[in-house]
Amino acid sequence: MSRLRVAIIGAGLGGIAAAVKLKKSTSAEITVFEQSAGVGGTWYDNRYPGCEVDVHSHAYSFSFLKYDWPRTHATQPELLAYANHVVDHFGLRPHLRLSTRVTALVWEETSSTYTLSTEHGDSLTFDVVISALGLLSVPRYPEWPGLDTFTGPVFHTSRWKEHDLAGKNVAVVGTGSTAVQIVPAIAPDAANVYVYQREPGWIEPKNEREFTPRERWMYRRVPLAQRISRARIFHKGNLRFKGYDVNSRRQRLMRSSCERFIDSTIADPDVRQAVTPDYPWGCKRPILSSTFYGSLNRDNVSLVPHAVTRVFPGGVEDATGSVRDIDVLILSTGFQPTKFLAGLDVKGRDGRGIHDVWRERATAFMGITVPGFPNFFILYGPNTNGGVSVIAQLERQAEVVVGAVRRLARTHRRTIDTSPAAARRFTAWVDRRLASNASAMNSGCHNYYHDGSGHNVTQWPGGHLAYALATRVIARFGLRSPS
Incomplete structure (x- = not known):
């Protein structure tokens, strides 16, 4: 054959x-x-x-x-x-x-x-x-009235287009895993960043860092080092999965951990309340980010805890009827899995x-x-x-x-x-x-x-x-x- x-x-x-x-x-x-x-x-x-x-x-x-x-x-x-x-x-x-x-x-x-x-x-x-x-x-593109009339740059995050955001008013629509990475990255350059949140998600600190030279040497030279590290990660992941049972002790631990993270990183009590979900941990895919909550403390970053309902040539309207003038519209609206x-x-x-x-x-x-x-x-x-x-x-x-x-x-x-x-x-x-x-x-x-x-x-x-x-x-x- x-x-x-x-x-x-x-x-x-x-x-x-x-x-x-x-x-x-x-x-x-x-x-x-x-x-x-x-x-x-x-x-x-x-x-x-x-x-x-x-x-x-x-x-x-x-x-x-x-x-x-x-x-x-x-x-x-x-x-x-x-x-x-x-x-x-x-x-x-x-x-x-x-x-x-x-x-x-x-x-x-x-x-x-x-x-x-x-x-x-x-x-x-x-x-x-x-x-x-x-x-x-x-990509999932929203069907907001007026979206095609927006005169500035508008694009989905998976189709990112490079623009100079310095001095620009930017709207980021969504607070999922992508948006929580983008907002801290663009906030230092933009004049204002408006973060539109339809529904908050539970966020955990990612605790990312560079490996030390000693760690990298060990993972390169010690044959079992990476395997042991990998096994430990999977073991912890299996324990986390138990948290999807809303009646479990693990569920309570995960929620408490996320709530402590909110309280320790966000200064404004109104913002703390707005980013705290009213549903169990795990209802949405849990988000990991060490920097998003901190970015909400910046003077030029505003959390808008409402869905976008309409787009105008130079701005967006939220569910309360408030309109904000923007120069760039970034769609962090997810995918169609x-x-x-x-x-x-x-x-x-x-x-x-x-x-x-x-x-x-x-x-x-x-x-x-x-x-x-x-x-x-x-x-x-x-x-x-x-x-x-x-x-x-x-x-x-x-x-x-x-x-x-x-x-x-x-x-x-x-x-x-x-x-x-x-x-x-x-x-x-x-x-x-x-x-x-x-x-x-x-x-x-x-x-x-x-x-x-x-x-x-x-x-x-x-x-x-x-x-x-x-x-x-x-x-x-x-x-x-x-x-």
């Missing part, structure tokens, strides 16, 4: 993980398609001031490669350098097709292959296709489109495979977000794909599909775990976990260890080789 041809869509950290593991453990011919001009995914696209990860570097990196991280939490340039380092270390450059967006996949039953189409008019054939498009890649595979048309058996199958809700067995779409795998698919570090989740998913590719090559079978019964049982189990009335995720705040029908389609209902065990044991029973 000839070598299997495998296409990977996306050269972010998920696509890189899949390519590395396939190259190390299979003889497949690998092609990685990336719509951007470089690798890194979200860390290539997001270049706003202050951009950095909020997960410790030793956890937000691959387990199969030791790396000399300079700080506890990597900045965007450092993460982009890391992605390129991994690509070069494992010789993936020849497999890349950059600046090439994949537009469609069509399953050909007679040949058991996919026809892959690109924006350049290519029509290519692959035996296996892996989607590594990521979860936070489709529940729209999986947005922009990619995938057709499986009998010509069924995956978005038609997902019309009521997006589901996938272990978040990786969908019945009726043989030899097609998803990284960072439905209900796989969480587990301390998404990088670890992506590695486990890539290992499932490698196992399937090896099985195809070993058995000389042409397809691997998913048992519909196994997929239904998996989704039912996830729903039961997530539907608990005691889960903070169901506490009524605005979060990105739920689709329009109220289904939690993004979150994994446990820690990473549970997902690792599930992908190693359960996945093999849901994947079958019918031909």
Whole structure:
């Protein structure tokens, strides 16, 4: 049998993980398609001031490669350098097709292959296709009346445009993980920064810092040092997950810690009250930032604890009717994580489109495979977000794909599909775990976990260890080789 041809869509950290593991453990011919001009995914696209990860570097990196991280939490340039380092270390450059967006996949039953189409008019054939498009890649743009009339610069944070903000009045709409990085970074230059907050989030101090020379030497020279550090981070993360039970002691500890952080860093009591949520810790994704609260003490930074309702050519109006004159409008309005595979048309058996199958809700067995779409795998698919570090989740998913590719090559079978019964049982189990009335995720705040029908389609209902065990044991029973 000839070598299997495998296409990977996306050269972010998920696509890189899949390519590395396939190259190390299979003889497949690998092609990685990336719509951007470089690798890194979200860390290539997001270049706003202050951009950095909020997960410790030793956890937000691959387990199969030791790396000399300079700080506890990597900045965007450092993460982009890391992605390129991994690509070069494992010789993936020849497999890349950059600046090439994949537009469609069509399953050909007679040949058991996919026809892959690109924006350049290519029509290519692959035996296996892996989607590594990521979860936070489709920006959410608000539908405010008058937005198109604004005469100054206006842009989403993931499409950052460089402007001289000196002496400018700037509105930052949103107080999520991105906004809390941008505000402290731009406040020293702007004349005024108005921070529009629809709903506050629980914020914890990130405690980021440079590693000392001694620490860096130890992590470079002592073989187990990074592994021990990584294990400690995952252990703490598993303990944090217990806090999602609103009746737990861990929930009370997390809330108390966040409240003490507010009281110790914000001077104005009205601002302290405005940034304190009235819902449990964990209803939204917890935010980590050591500098955002302090920036609210600046004379030129104003928290507006109301939603934006209208935009004028030179200003914005909030829910109270107050209008503020601004020169620059920055949209930190998040993404559309529940729209999986947005922009990619995938057709499986009998010509069924995956978005038609997902019309009521997006589901996938272990978040990786969908019945009726043989030899097609998803990284960072439905209900796989969480587990301390998404990088670890992506590695486990890539290992499932490698196992399937090896099985195809070993058995000389042409397809691997998913048992519909196994997929239904998996989704039912996830729903039961997530539907608990005691889960903070169901506490009524605005979060990105739920689709329009109220289904939690993004979150994994446990820690990473549970997902690792599930992908190693359960996945093999849901994947079958019918031909």
